[in-house]
Amino acid sequence: MSDPDGFRAEARAWLEANCPPEMREPMRDESDACWGGRNAVFKNDAQKRWMETMGERGWTVPDWPKEYGGGGLSPAETKALREEMAALGCRNPLSSFGISMLGPALLKYGTEEQKQHYLPQIARGEIRWCQGYSEPGAGSDLAGLQAKAEAVSDPEGGDHWLVNGQKVWTSYADKADWIFCLVRTDLADKHRGISFVLFDMASEGVSTRPILLISGNSPFCETFFDDVKVPKDQVVGEVNRGWDVAKYLLGHEREMISGFGLGGGAPLGEKAAETVGRDAAGRLDDPLLRAEIARFEVDSLAFRAMSERFVDQLKAGQAHPAQPSMMKYYGTELNKRRHELAMAAGGSDALEWESEASRGGAKARAWLRTKANSIEGGTSEIQLNIVAKRILELPDQ
């Protein structure tokens, strides 16, 4: 293995010098994530500094080419950097659908101008993106989408698309600056009638309505388009071939979501002992819960190894293109199990929803939030269908 030892030592020294101490404390919950964007809200100075410093260095996207704002690192260097960040407890400097979803799609399908324009903004956290895929009638059957874009030639304002329709479950649409959006450009062909467009959420005719989740938060929205004008050059890939871009992006989204399975922090059993107690031999004082947690940890540690292997194989071009579906399925089911067990361990304390002692019901709300993991980015059932069809090559029903 070409372990870039020189790089590793250098990266560590740089991280130690540049990562603010506050950004080396574990994130307490979703609200500690840094999303950047035009209207970025930072929890503190350290968070802002950390995003900007990493952005300047290109290490928000270490493996993207330098000319697009990335770090230009090799797969081995990228891995070393991630390991050093983990070892030092550095927080992710920038959570971003631009990084995890749109960027990879632009790198593969974007024009040179599009890459030059959008990628550095993503790397620096200047523009926050949201994903306009799902519609009320098109969830699992995403290609059934109906929001449409009509070509309009306008001698005065230039040619553009006129977008009309509705999206739903658009995460953070109310906070996002831009949207990457699937629209129908040909009514006759289900899969080859979809285009992948980018536009500013501040465009006239865009509106959002937040939807309340069972966790009591509202991170996602209904999103409406009413005669939204989108300049012609804001299509990624060929017109009517947006489905290819969409699917490629979904692979990256699923890879990202599978990371929820990694958990982090102290082993679950250790945390459980705080509420459940230990017997004289130091074992968790609930033999069945202990057994369930131990079985969970076996799967979790094995999944951790699988994640490392998957990324290594992916970078080496050895992963099956449908492998992200397996990862997404497994990682999200695992994360749901983790939170079920955390709730079981927490007992009645964990049921509290508003109290100060429960930090406003943090445990219960996080548990409920994980239920979406096996739905967002394509449901578990859809991932299993993909694995069965594309990897196992099982016949259609």
Place this chain on the structure above:
Amino acid sequence: MPLYLNDDQAMLADSARSFMAAEAPPAHLRALRDEGSPDGFSRALWKQFAEMGFTGVLIPEDEGGLGLGHVEAGIILEEIGRNLSPSPFLTTAVAAVEALKLAGGATRQRWFPGVLSGDAVLGLAIDEGPKHRPHRIALKAERSGNGFRLTGEKQFVIQGGSADMLIVAARTAGSPGEEEGLTLFAVDQDAADLSLESARLVDSAMAAHVRFDGVEVDADAVIGEVDQGRAPLAQLFNAGRVGASAELIGVGGGAMDMTVAYLKERKQFGRAIGSFQALQHRAAHLYSELEIARAAVLKAQQLLDAGDTGAELMVSVAKAKAGQAATLAVQEGVQMHGGVGMTDEFDIGLFMKRDRALGEFFGDAAFHANRVAEMQGY
């Protein structure tokens, strides 16, 4: 006795079903939640429960109740579960009433009329940590003058803040970890040196943390005999646990019905999602789990009503099985609803929240599976 409802029981089921669906459907819970109801339930509904005769279901006929058994209480609870109807029924009319049957005449005469009229709410002060571990009870009751002085803390006292009286499990002998040496007391909730802090739970019910800073009670506050709290506590637990199991069957059944209806209605890929075999099999599996859990619950109820010595084992089987089946129902329910299942607007998430709290109440599935192992001697 056949393991299905007889005609009278089926009639009770019909009236409980139409009553809950009309008076306390999920929209009722939502309204209470949204207005931040300090009780977490409606006192007017509790009065209606009394008018229907529900609150006296387990109270003997010669004391003004219906004198029915756990099967009948369970019938009402299942409909409560199916409709997510918030009420003090399980704690007050089922668990507390069963314990009070072993109390002296004066205590019964003091509390049964209020339960019958839907005025009284009775709380259960048993758990002291986040998990249900009754043998670890440490709250101390020391002799003091003519009575006792109680010192210690309780938590997860459902509707404790709204209660008129708390049934308190206290240690009068031995040390935490021992099953013997407990005594049950009926303590006025507004007693001096008793302080209480309520917290809203995930299912919008209120639960209290209660502190006893040397609370003085008379000797006649004892339910049953001093140091012999095991008997009334067992009676309370059996009733509470089998009752919670019945309610869980309702929660699980309600979630399943909603989900099956959605599988028929929601279309993707040009067909009802319920036509996909992957979902059909899971729905059929869920049905099987719930049917089996329902049988276990009914068996436990009948054994309890018959005073059978095997009842306690079956009660734990019922609580563990109903808990697992209901949890499966709500998990499958949310998953099969897809994105809408995650929204507050749809009811399925409310079922998931209720299941979580009810599953924990009186011991979760792991607690009861472990108890089955103990009772079977391994």
